[in-house]
Amino acid sequence: MASVGATPGRTPQGPGPREASASFPSPAPVPDPREAEEEEEEEPAEIHLCVLWNSGYLGIAYYDTSDSTIYFMPDAPDHESLKLLQRVLDEIDPQSVVTSAKQDENMTRFLGKLASQEHREPKRPEIILLPSVDFGLEISKQRLLSGNYSFIPDSMTATEKILFLSSIIPFDCLLTVRALGGLLKFMGRRRIGVELEDYNVSIPILGFKKFALTHLVSIDQDTYSVLQIFKSEPHPSVYKVASGLKEGLSLFGILNRCRCKWGEKLLRLWFTRPTQDLEELNSRLDVIQFFLLPQNLDMAQMLHRLLGHIKNVPLILKRMKLSHTKVSDWQVLYKTVYSALGLRDACRSLPQSIQLFRDIAQEFSDDLHHIASLIGKVVDFEGSLAENRFTVLPSIDPEIDAKKRRLTGLPSFLTEVARKELENLDPRIPSCSVIYIPLIGFLLCIPRLPSMVDTSDFEIEGLDFMFLSEEKLHYRSARTKELDALLGDLHCDIRDQETLLMYQLQCQVLARAAVLTRVLDLASRLDVLLALASAARDYGYSRPRYSPRLLGVRIQNGRHPLMELCARTFVPNSAECGGYKGRVKVITGPNSSGKSIYLKQVGLITFMALVGSFVPAEEAEIGAVDAIFTRIHSCESISLGLSTFMIDLNQVAKAVNNATERSLVLIDEFGKGTNTVDGLALLAAVIRHWLALGPTCPHIFVATNFLSLIQLQLLPQGPLVQYLVRNQSSSLGAPRPSISQSWELASPSEQGLLEHRDHVPSCFSLSTATDQGTGAGSRMTDNIPLLFSFKTMETCEDGNDLVFFYQVCEGVANASHASHTAAQAGLPEKLIARGKEVRSKQQPPPSGLPSTVPASLRDLDFWAHGISDPYSLLLPNTHSHPCPFLLGPRSQT
Ligand SMILES: Nc1ncnc2c1ncn2[C@@H]1O[C@H](COP(=O)(O)OP(=O)(O)OP(=O)(O)O)[C@@H](O)[C@H]1O
Numbered sequence: 005m006a007s008v009g010a011t012p013g014r015t016p017q018g019p020g021p022r023e024a025s026a027s028f029p030s031p032a033p034v035p036d037p038r039e040a041e042e043e044e045e046e047e048p049a050e051i052h053l054c055v056l057w058n059s060g061y062l063g064i065a066y067y068d069t070s071d072s073t074i075y076f077m078p079d080a081p082d083h084e085s086l087k088l089l090q091r092v093l094d095e096i097d098p099q100s101v102v103t104s105a106k107q108d109e110n111m112t113r114f115l116g117k118l119a120s121q122e123h124r125e126p127k128r129p130e131i132i133l134l135p136s137v138d139f140g141l142e143i144s145k146q147r148l149l150s151g152n153y154s155f156i157p158d159s160m161t162a163t164e165k166i167l168f169l170s171s172i173i174p175f176d177c178l179l180t181v182r183a184l185g186g187l188l189k190f191m192g193r194r195r196i197g198v199e200l201e202d203y204n205v206s207i208p209i210l211g212f213k214k215f216a217l218t219h220l221v222s223i224d225q226d227t228y229s230v231l232q233i234f235k236s237e238p239h240p241s242v243y244k245v246a247s248g249l250k251e252g253l254s255l256f257g258i259l260n261r262c263r264c265k266w267g268e269k270l271l272r273l274w275f276t277r278p279t280q281d282l283e284e285l286n287s288r289l290d291v292i293q294f295f296l297l298p299q300n301l302d303m304a305q306m307l308h309r310l311l312g313h314i315k316n317v318p319l320i321l322k323r324m325k326l327s328h329t330k331v332s333d334w335q336v337l338y339k340t341v342y343s344a345l346g347l348r349d350a351c352r353s354l355p356q357s358i359q360l361f362r363d364i365a366q367e368f369s370d371d372l373h374h375i376a377s378l379i380g381k382v383v384d385f386e387g388s389l390a391e392n393r394f395t396v397l398p399s400i401d402p403e404i405d406a407k408k409r410r411l412t413g414l415p416s417f418l419t420e421v422a423r424k425e426l427e428n429l430d431p432r433i434p435s436c437s438v439i440y441i442p443l444i445g446f447l448l449c450i451p452r453l454p455s456m457v458d459t460s461d462f463e464i465e466g467l468d469f470m471f472l473s474e475e476k477l478h479y480r481s482a483r484t485k486e487l488d489a490l491l492g493d494l495h496c497d498i499r500d501q502e503t504l505l506m507y508q509l510q511c512q513v514l515a516r517a518a519v520l521t522r523v524l525d526l527a528s529r530l531d532v533l534l535a536l537a538s539a540a541r542d543y544g545y546s547r548p549r550y551s552p553r554l555l556g557v558r559i560q561n562g563r564h565p566l567m568e569l570c571a572r573t574f575v576p577n578s579a580e581c582g583g584y585k586g587r588v589k590v591i592t593g594p595n596s597s598g599k600s601i602y603l604k605q606v607g608l609i610t611f612m613a614l615v616g617s618f619v620p621a622e623e624a625e626i627g628a629v630d631a632i633f634t635r636i637h638s639c640e641s642i643s644l645g646l647s648t649f650m651i652d653l654n655q656v657a658k659a660v661n662n663a664t665e666r667s668l669v670l671i672d673e674f675g676k677g678t679n680t681v682d683g684l685a686l687l688a689a690v691i692r693h694w695l696a697l698g699p700t701c702p703h704i705f706v707a708t709n710f711l712s713l714i715q716l717q718l719l720p721q722g723p724l725v726q727y728l729v730r731n732q733s734s735s736l737g738a739p740r741p742s743i744s745q746s747w748e749l750a751s752p753s754e755q756g757l758l759e760h761r762d763h764v765p766s767c768f769s770l771s772t773a774t775d776q777g778t779g780a781g782s783r784m785t786d787n788i789p790l791l792f793s794f795k796t797m798e799t800c801e802d803g804n805d806l807v808f809f810y811q812v813c814e815g816v817a818n819a820s821h822a823s824h825t826a827a828q829a830g831l832p833e834k835l836i837a838r839g840k841e842v843r844s845k846q847q848p849p850p851s852g853l854p855s856t857v858p859a860s861l862r863d864l865d866f867w868a869h870g871i872s873d874p875y876s877l878l879l880p881n882t883h884s885h886p887c888p889f890l891l892g893p894r895s896q897t
Pocket residue numbers: 567571573574575576593594595596597598599600601602709810
């Protein structure tokens with residue numbers, strides 16, 4: 005008989021439960037909480053939006069699966085073309101849009117257009133029409149009040165619940181309530197987020213939050229793209245194919261130094277919602293300014309470190325609600341709560357005059373302590389990670405402890421059992437072990453011998469063969485059956501009891517979900533502001549000032565935030581528009597002299613100020629800006645399926661139709677995509693159209709290579725200069741002309757005052773002095789003439805070379821110096837020489853509009869008139885004639 009001691013290698017093994025399970029395909033490796041977090045962040049969020057439009061008002065509600073929250077916008081007025089709704093759609097990009105089947109024709113038209121946006125990527129929203137009865141007011145209220153919300157403690161009575169909900173949901177906003185009701189109905193039908201769960205599992209709703217789109221500065225997607233505010237690029241890592249995109253060189257990219265994902269999400273939200281709410285903007289700037297003080301640097305770094313531990317709490321709460329909590333969730337939640345307490349303690353030591361510090365100090369309540377100490381006392385993190393299931397620390401439940409002790413003694417006991425079993429086995433069998441497999445029980449496990457080929461060879465007398473796995477044979481013996489009877493449920497019992505404790509802990513945490521949600525809100529705000537402060541410190545940004553009375557912007561030595569990081573030396577430039585500095589700036593200059601960069605930096609600095617960030621300028625004063633429109637070339641024409649010129653026209657039409665006297669309009673190289681004459685005519689017509697608006701003219705920066713715009717004097721001439729004189733004289737005591745007079749010629753005597761033009765830095769000015777009698781003047785906030793000026797980029801010719809100073813100055817470029825750019829681009833010298841020859845034959849245009857100027861240019865008023873209709877910009881090309889001043893001698897022949 006084989007004895008244990010006499011047969012080396014025949015050592016019987018008595019593995020504990022952990023080793024037992026190792027005989028089966030190994031369980032998934034225990035996730036490191038960090039990895040788990042990263043994986044989860046990439047889960048695509050779904051947004052489902054419900055909208056109702058009635059009598060000029062909009063009710064909107066949407067559910068975001070990423071934080072299981074319902075967002076609603078209190079009833080808001082909207083234009084018949086549903087601009088506000090479009091803005092919401094652009095911003096949240098919902099998966100589905102739900103509305104009532106009974107709707108008015110504006111909404112039908114809007115949804116029809118939405119559904120036909122075939123070029124939209126990745127996909128257009130699914131339009132879902134529900135019967136109008138699903139949006140009934142009473143039924144919606146009932147649905148809202150009877151919902152099962154984890155943030156409402158079970159202890160609340162029905163009346164308390166109603167009171168609590170009415171403090172969150174504006175029940176007086178009827179459309180919003182109906183939209184919320186419709187949304188709940190839709191979510192219930194689709195089982196959003198719980199599609200694979202049992203029917204009795206309710207959809208997790210962790211909160212209701214209001215969102216408002218008032219005070220918003222309107223910026224369209226093209227502007228975001230051409231100003232490089234966001235720039236998505238395909239991710240180079242093959243491991244990130246699921247998410248696919250990463251942020252390229254963009255404003256968002258350089259300012260996003262957020263430590264937590266929710267901070268990054270909030271920064272993105274602020275970027276998509278630049279605001280005119282000065283209180284909000286100043287409160288953001290106050291925090292940034294505080295952290296920029298050298299003595300607060302250590303504190304900023306400490307807070308930044310703590311923020312790194314604030315994790316995806318909504319996702320954890322959602323899993324708790326569905327009882328899918330993972331082992332790593334407890335660790336993540338514990339760290340998050342402890343870090344939040346750290347933030348609170350730190351903020352209590354900071355000046356309470358700053359709202360954010362005060363909010364964190366007060367609102368991070370002792371509930372956090374409670375959650376942290378509960379988790380810390382109950383959860384056995386090490387044990388949980390080792391067993392990949394929730395386990396509790398000793399002394400939480402004496403019964404569990406006793407069972408665990410028995411289980412701990414089990415390996416040596418099983419070794420003893422195995423030794424006895426081995427004594428009864430065939431001596432050829434070198435070793436054996438007794439293992440425990442949950443739900444199957446105890447089994448005798450012996451290695452497969454070379455002689456055991458067929459299934460019939462596995463049979464051993466007195467043992468019941470169960471299965472073969474990894475070259476090991478598993479049997480049930482009389483002894484293992486005894487063990488089953490004696491200990492079999494021990495393991496399961498421990499599991500069951502620990503799971504029960506986990507549920508209790510979950511309920512305790514969920515009852516305090518409100519404080520966790522608040523932690524996330526305030527921590528992400530702090531994270532964003534620390535990120536903006538860090539960028540401001542590194543890049544030398546300064547605090548902008550807001551002047552609601554000022555129309556336009558004033559920037560002293562501004563820089564392009566991205567270009568200054570790429571250029572060896574960046575030349576700062578100032579920009580002023582509005583007030584005495586005029587509304588329209590026409591910027592000319594040779595190719596590559598920095599016109600586009602200048603235009604973009606004006607847009608970017610204004611945008612940054614409206615987000616509440618410090619700006620790359622020595623000083624910036626931002627007036628009331630309600631929108632930024634751009635027409636600047638980008639490369640997206642292929643993806644949009646439109647011609648470059650059509651994109652040009654669409655964008656300019658958008659600006660022409662929507663820009664107000666508070667809007668900033670940046671136009672670069674408009675009109676280049678078509679016949680030169682038509683392009684030039686269109687550009688001139690657009691500028692004239694705006695100038696004709698007088699005091700309601702937007703703030704416009706136009707960069708153009710069309711020098712003919714000036715050489716052919718296609719912009720308003722004489723009377724405007726003379727009106728400058730009238731205004732000068734009015735400043736000397738004479739009465740100002742009224743708006744109705746503004747296009748009249750000044751009297752000859754007044755023309756003598758032309759010498760005063762040196763006081764204004766422009767070639768032309770357009771008079772729109774205040775109206776004292778008609779009431780039109782009340783629309784103006786600054787009693788000054790509108791000026792219209794030419795700017796150019798300073799350059800200097802050094803022999804054949806052209807030196808760029810990238811400095812904006814008053815005046816007009818005299819040549820495009822295209823040959824210089826062509827040489828730099830590597831065009832053969834022969835071609836460049838021919839170009840110069842043709843150019844030298846060209847006569848300088850005479851002053852005044854010559855009779856040879858084609859009809860299309862003379863008909864500018866026709867264009868300008870037609871432009872008030874958006875589609876008139878798409879007029880067929882019926883006015884094109886060759887222009888002798890634009891063509892070389894060959895073309896003329
Ligand atoms: N302020 C500046 N300081 C330093 N370098 C600058 C500055 N502005 C522009 N540049 C440099 O000049 C290059 C060309 O600038 P930009 O594209 O603005 O020229 P442009 O006048 O618009 O040219 P084009 O008329 O051909 O479109 C930039 O890529 C940058 O390298």
